[in-house]
Amino acid sequence: MNLKNELISLARGAQKASRVLSALSAGEKNNVLKGMARALLREKKRILASNRADLRAAREKGISGALLDRLALNEARVGEMSQGIFELTKLADPVGRELKAWRRPNKLVIRKVSVPIGVIAIIYESRPNVTADCIGLCFKSGNSVILRGGSEAYNSNKAIFAVLRGVIKKFGVPEGAVNLVSTRERKAVDLLLGLSGLIDLVIPRGGEGLIRRVTRKSRIPVIKHYKGVCHVYVDESADLNMAEIICLNAKLQRPGVCNAMESLLVHKDVAARFLPGLVRKFINAGVQIKGCSFSRRVVGRKIKLARQIDYYTEYLDLKLSLKLVGSLAEAIEHINKYGSGHSDAIVTEDSRSADQFLKGVDSACVYVNASTRFTDGNQFGLGAEIGISTDKIHARGPMGLEELTTYKYQIVGNGQIRE
Amino acid sequence: MNLKNELISLARGAQKASRVLSALSAGEKNNVLKGMARALLREKKRILASNRADLRAAREKGISGALLDRLALNEARVGEMSQGIFELTKLADPVGRELKAWRRPNKLVIRKVSVPIGVIAIIYESRPNVTADCIGLCFKSGNSVILRGGSEAYNSNKAIFAVLRGVIKKFGVPEGAVNLVSTRERKAVDLLLGLSGLIDLVIPRGGEGLIRRVTRKSRIPVIKHYKGVCHVYVDESADLNMAEIICLNAKLQRPGVCNAMESLLVHKDVAARFLPGLVRKFINAGVQIKGCSFSRRVVGRKIKLARQIDYYTEYLDLKLSLKLVGSLAEAIEHINKYGSGHSDAIVTEDSRSADQFLKGVDSACVYVNASTRFTDGNQFGLGAEIGISTDKIHARGPMGLEELTTYKYQIVGNGQIRE
Numbered sequence: 001m002n003l004k005n006e007l008i009s010l011a012r013g014a015q016k017a018s019r020v021l022s023a024l025s026a027g028e029k030n031n032v033l034k035g036m037a038r039a040l041l042r043e044k045k046r047i048l049a050s051n052r053a054d055l056r057a058a059r060e061k062g063i064s065g066a067l068l069d070r071l072a073l074n075e076a077r078v079g080e081m082s083q084g085i086f087e088l089t090k091l092a093d094p095v096g097r098e099l100k101a102w103r104r105p106n107k108l109v110i111r112k113v114s115v116p117i118g119v120i121a122i123i124y125e126s127r128p129n130v131t132a133d134c135i136g137l138c139f140k141s142g143n144s145v146i147l148r149g150g151s152e153a154y155n156s157n158k159a160i161f162a163v164l165r166g167v168i169k170k171f172g173v174p175e176g177a178v179n180l181v182s183t184r185e186r187k188a189v190d191l192l193l194g195l196s197g198l199i200d201l202v203i204p205r206g207g208e209g210l211i212r213r214v215t216r217k218s219r220i221p222v223i224k225h226y227k228g229v230c231h232v233y234v235d236e237s238a239d240l241n242m243a244e245i246i247c248l249n250a251k252l253q254r255p256g257v258c259n260a261m262e263s264l265l266v267h268k269d270v271a272a273r274f275l276p277g278l279v280r281k282f283i284n285a286g287v288q289i290k291g292c293s294f295s296r297r298v299v300g301r302k303i304k305l306a307r308q309i310d311y312y313t314e315y316l317d318l319k320l321s322l323k324l325v326g327s328l329a330e331a332i333e334h335i336n337k338y339g340s341g342h343s344d345a346i347v348t349e350d351s352r353s354a355d356q357f358l359k360g361v362d363s364a365c366v367y368v369n370a371s372t373r374f375t376d377g378n379q380f381g382l383g384a385e386i387g388i389s390t391d392k393i394h395a396r397g398p399m400g401l402e403e404l405t406t407y408k409y410q411i412v413g414n415g416q417i418r419e
Numbered sequence: 420m421n422l423k424n425e426l427i428s429l430a431r432g433a434q435k436a437s438r439v440l441s442a443l444s445a446g447e448k449n450n451v452l453k454g455m456a457r458a459l460l461r462e463k464k465r466i467l468a469s470n471r472a473d474l475r476a477a478r479e480k481g482i483s484g485a486l487l488d489r490l491a492l493n494e495a496r497v498g499e500m501s502q503g504i505f506e507l508t509k510l511a512d513p514v515g516r517e518l519k520a521w522r523r524p525n526k527l528v529i530r531k532v533s534v535p536i537g538v539i540a541i542i543y544e545s546r547p548n549v550t551a552d553c554i555g556l557c558f559k560s561g562n563s564v565i566l567r568g569g570s571e572a573y574n575s576n577k578a579i580f581a582v583l584r585g586v587i588k589k590f591g592v593p594e595g596a597v598n599l600v601s602t603r604e605r606k607a608v609d610l611l612l613g614l615s616g617l618i619d620l621v622i623p624r625g626g627e628g629l630i631r632r633v634t635r636k637s638r639i640p641v642i643k644h645y646k647g648v649c650h651v652y653v654d655e656s657a658d659l660n661m662a663e664i665i666c667l668n669a670k671l672q673r674p675g676v677c678n679a680m681e682s683l684l685v686h687k688d689v690a691a692r693f694l695p696g697l698v699r700k701f702i703n704a705g706v707q708i709k710g711c712s713f714s715r716r717v718v719g720r721k722i723k724l725a726r727q728i729d730y731y732t733e734y735l736d737l738k739l740s741l742k743l744v745g746s747l748a749e750a751i752e753h754i755n756k757y758g759s760g761h762s763d764a765i766v767t768e769d770s771r772s773a774d775q776f777l778k779g780v781d782s783a784c785v786y787v788n789a790s791t792r793f794t795d796g797n798q799f800g801l802g803a804e805i806g807i808s809t810d811k812i813h814a815r816g817p818m819g820l821e822e823l824t825t826y827k828y829q830i831v832g833n834g835q836i837r838e
């Protein structure tokens with residue numbers, strides 16, 4: 001059997017299993033999830049041994065630093081994977097919610113009810129914990145999942161998958177509910193992305209390159225975010241103490257993540273009071289700043305001159321773009337032009353400015369007087385997160401269990417026909 | 420300027436206008452819509468003259484019958500277009516609804532608020548009334564629209580568009596809010612479908628061929644339905660009088676539409692009592708039936724033998740596939756395999772069978788004891804419909820104004836930072 005037929009048969013199995021999954025009760029699903037959480041702890045040694053094989057191979061390839069860290073598992077990290085799955089059992093079942101119900105004049109009763117999406121493919125890079133997270137989230141939401149992880153995590157993913165699929169099997173759930181495409185053939189991803197009648201949704205997780213590749217190739221709907229070019233705008237009416245605290249947090253608390261601030265906009269009328277102190281703190285913290293020429297007149301040559309392309313850039317690092325603006329409207333326009341539709345904040349004491357910003361900025365999450373760092377499923381209280389979307393179709397912002405469902409209309413009559 | 424740059428510039432204008440549209444109040448939008456409804460009536464003569472030019476050209480090309488009828492406008496049809504836009508003014512504004520709101524332990528207030536999607540492209544075939552319908556629906560939901568109609572309706576679409584864009588302009592709304600791609604160059608569609616940073620959603624409307632072409636080419640999310648292979652399943656416990664009435668309605672009331680029954684499934688235990696009478700009525704009404712060999716044993720050779728491919732077929736005509744099944748489970752499996760996920764009904768007096776069918780059939784609209792013909796925005800009471808989706812992402816079933824919106828999160832704090 002060639003690879004294409006193999007993947008078609010795998011996706012068919014996933015689709016068939018999804019019909020069974022969609023009918024499981026919350027209790028049945030939670031029992032399986034508890035079994036998964038326990039099994040990860042029980043098989044910790046086996047998982048860590050497989051991970052060591054991946055780490056060895058990665059070091060031989062010269063991989064180091066952050067990439068190696070993302071790949072590495074240890075007892076604590078396996079414990080977190082287990083705990084993550086266990087936490088899902090405490091969340092409400094996203095399936096079977098009555099989203100709306102009404103009765104028509106002809107007495108037809110129409111109910112809009114949440115149901116699983118069906119089969120979800122997840123294409124991801126090096127972090128092996130994604131394997132466990134996604135199996136848990138898709139199972140809880142009644143979806144079959146097809147996983148395709150990065151080649152560096154080949155052995156780790158296989159081990160985690162084998163443990164969790166074993167649990168599925170033990171509980172009598174069709175094995176097609178969870179799938180791992182573990183061939184090393186690279187074209188497997190392209191083939192998967194062509195199976196539009198069998199796979200309902202693709203969620204790519206990883207760097208911008210991976211996500212663009214998946215989006216370009218896919219015949220299946222994709223939900224994604226390419227990058228987070230997040231802004232903080234300090235309004236002329238801002239409480240400047242608060243503004244400084246928020247800016248420092250948004251840039252420094254964890255610079256390598258998508259909801260960190262990459263670009264700071266400051267109203268020109270407060271720049272002279274606000275910027276020199278903040279810039280000093282940023283520079284002391286090791287932040288390299290690129291600013292517009294007006295900002296350099298205020299803080300001098302310790303910051304570099306920004307080029308236009310810098311304002312489009314997601315640094316994921318101790319770097320920051322800076323621009324003075326003449327008005328709130330200019331700030332909004334800048335964010336809509338250069339931003340990525342992810343998370344943007346205004347610091348202001350003026351409620352009309354706040355309102356204008358909330359309405360005018362076309363991003364998934366818009367903030368007033370808070371750090372952009374809160375864009376996160378757990379921080380939002382969703383309980384879990386499968387990703388963040390900067391798309392506008394289906395799901396936007398942090399995606400939890402509810403975003404892994406769709407709906408159907410159930411219509412009950414007593415013989416109604418159309419006249 | 421070449422066509423590609425022309426379309427990019429048009430889409431940029433649409434995106435820019437969408438920021439203005441998204442901030443309009445319900446009253447402002449309704450005033451423009453009333454202006455549009457009036458203008459269509461006032462400019463009736465001009466629209467009908469353009470339509471006559473299209474009809475002449477179509478006849479010269481040898482187009483006739485249903486296609487010519489779809490293309491033709493008359494005073495009444497222009498009146499309906501006008502009325503359709505006027506009716507939108509009575510519907511609630513789909514933008515600015517608070518879908519959810521909650522407060523986090525750190526006092527952040529998170530609101531999930533409906534907002535327009537942005538820029539929507541509609542690719543459609545010969546019916547010129549789609550031009551007016553889509554401009555009205557997109558405008559009411561705060562979206563800019565880019566229309567690409569069929570070449571047969573070239574002059575009609577241009578005339579309707581000119582009238583409605585004139586109204587937009589008169590009310591001081593940016594003209595980029597409504598756009599018609601009127602070049603005769605066929606590659607315009609492919610170019611549009613590549614503009615993924617500027618257009619947020621594509622809705623193709625027309626035959627399966629058009630929709631498959633659009634889906635294959637698009638880099639932008641597409642919401643669609645290919646076809647409606649709708650089933651009625653007559654359960655062993657059905658009220659057979661009711662079943663007959665529903666079957667006749669679902670097949671005969673309007674055979675050429677997507678929610679008409681194409682395939683009838685009958686439990687074997689009621690086939691001998693139910694089928695002979697119904698088949699006689701269908702044959703008298705001119706319906707050609709293709710049945711499985713078991714059904715032919717019941718009703719004889721007046722029906723042809725069905726091949727497997729017939730069960731996948733959307734006839735849109737006085738034709739019907741027929742199959743006897745041994746159980747409800749077999750019916751559900753048949754529908755999930757051969758159906759199109761559009762609209763399927765069970766006729767039964769057994770509430771457990773009804774429930775099993777509602778849950779087990781993976782279609783946008785599942786019915787108990789009612790005709791499939793109710794799958795329609797107006798029949799559902801949505802007030803208007805831009806199309807029907809058999810996709811599972813974003814919107815499923817009839818799509819009204821709410822389905823033309825997405826949401827954003829508005830988060831308000833008083834200096835919260837992430838620890």
